[in-house]
Amino acid sequence: SYDTAATVVLTATVERLAGMTFLDYMRPRFLDRIGFSADAWCVRTPEGGSWGGSGVICTLRDLAKVALTCMNGGVWGEEQVLPKGYVSAATAKQIDNAMRGNSGYGYQIWRDKENGFSFRGMGSQYAICFPDQEFLFTCIADTQGAPAGSAIPAVMREELYPHLSDAPLPEDRDTHAALVDKIEQLAVLPLPGNAAVQAAPEIDGAWYTLEDNPMGITRMRLSFEGDQGTWEYTNGQGDNVLRFGIGRQVPGKFPQRNYFGEQIGFISGVEYDCLASAAWIDEETLNMEVYITDIHLGGLRISFGFKGEEIGVFMTKQAEFFLDEYNGFAGGKRF
Numbered sequence: 001s002y003d004t005a006a007t008v009v010l011t012a013t014v015e016r017l018a019g020m021t022f023l024d025y026m027r028p029r030f031l032d033r034i035g036f037s038a039d040a041w042c043v044r045t046p047e048g049g050s051w052g053g054s055g056v057i058c059t060l061r062d063l064a065k066v067a068l069t070c071m072n073g074g075v076w077g078e079e080q081v082l083p084k085g086y087v088s089a090a091t092a093k094q095i096d097n098a099m100r101g102n103s104g105y106g107y108q109i110w111r112d113k114e115n116g117f118s119f120r121g122m123g124s125q126y127a128i129c130f131p132d133q134e135f136l137f138t139c140i141a142d143t144q145g146a147p148a149g150s151a152i153p154a155v156m157r158e159e160l161y162p163h164l165s166d167a168p169l170p171e172d173r174d175t176h177a178a179l180v181d182k183i184e185q186l187a188v189l190p191l192p193g194n195a196a197v198q199a200a201p202e203i204d205g206a207w208y209t210l211e212d213n214p215m216g217i218t219r220m221r222l223s224f225e226g227d228q229g230t231w232e233y234t235n236g237q238g239d240n241v242l243r244f245g246i247g248r249q250v251p252g253k254f255p256q257r258n259y260f261g262e263q264i265g266f267i268s269g270v271e272y273d274c275l276a277s278a279a280w281i282d283e284e285t286l287n288m289e290v291y292i293t294d295i296h297l298g299g300l301r302i303s304f305g306f307k308g309e310e311i312g313v314f315m316t317k318q319a320e321f322f323l324d325e326y327n328g329f330a331g332g333k334r335f
Contacts, residue, residue: 004053004122007108008045011052021050034065034076043295046265054122054320055264057295064138067119067127070109071136081328082098091117091129114161122320123297133164142291145299145318190248191289199224200283200306202334208311209335212263215315222286222304229278231288235325244276244288251275252291259322261295271320272296292319300326309334 011022018025023042031040039060043055050056052103053307069075070091074082093104093111106113110118124141137156201223207221220233228250240255261268272294279284284307290300293295298319305312313330317323 007053012049015049033081036062044263060140063127071129071131085207142297190277191279197280206334208332210330210332213330244278249275
């Protein structure tokens with residue numbers, strides 16, 4: 001199963017023996033030789049070591065380069081940059097995990113069907129390799145709160161893998177142009193809803209007092225202007241403001257400031273970057289979704305339900321180490 005703690009312990013072992021961070025150890029021996037980003041870094045543990053389990057900050061291309069080297073038996077270009085025997089053992093089936101429908105496990109590397117192997121990380125970080133087909137699929141995402149997050153490899157197998165061929169595809173400029181245009185227009189989708197629904201006048205800008213709740217929020221209000229809105233609320237930290245879009249994403253800062261930064265266990269005092277959108281589901285229900293897009297990744301979903309002078313607020317979060325103050329239910333009344 002996925003286990004961040006074991007990877008952190010392995011990282012600490014390497015750093016204790018090497019007398020340096022694992023990235024510094026690997027750069028001259030491996031990473032620099034494959035063109036891995038020079039500015040890649042790692043979130044630190046409370047003790048000051050590298051949080052190797054889920055804290056490496058690098059690019060999708062970096063991940064692809066590491067996976068491609070392993071898929072080619074440790075070779076990059078014409079150079080053997082990793083021992084062939086080690087790569088062979090690391091990507092082979094060392095233990096059986098068929099009870100969960102898997103194909104085996106190597107040195108923290110999963111075995112796949114068709115003689116494939118893969119690196120799999122939290123939130124759909126994937127590098128899936130098929131050496132026999134010379135095919136590599138990489139993905140960086142944050143699907144911690146997405147019900148279909150695990151569908152990415154399945155879609156790859158349905159839409160890409162069956163069409164692999166030994167011969168290159170013929171040139172198709174029109175299709176290539178359509179692909180480029182599609183890529184340029186890609187964006188994080190806003191929360192879907194009914195664009196025709198507008199906030200009732202008695203809701204827009206009205207303050208609500210909330211009863212005691214797990215979030216510690218004592219009062220709040222929602223204000224709307226065109227295709228955007230503002231959520232104001234008071235919790236243990238004080239007064240907070242979050243701006244969101246209606247039918248579109250609005251970039252901003254999530255107002256909570258008691259979260260970790262570059263080192264776990266130490267409060268940074270800095271607000272995380274985020275994207276926020278909301279949508280009316282019906283005349284009495286507004287749903288909101290917040291993506292944290294900073295060093296640490298996570299998501300928050302909120303549903304505001306209105307009935308007369310009463311309000312119900314339900315929150316659920318998907319994040320590691322933060323957003324704990326935004327989980328639960330609160331009820332209240334307009335004042």
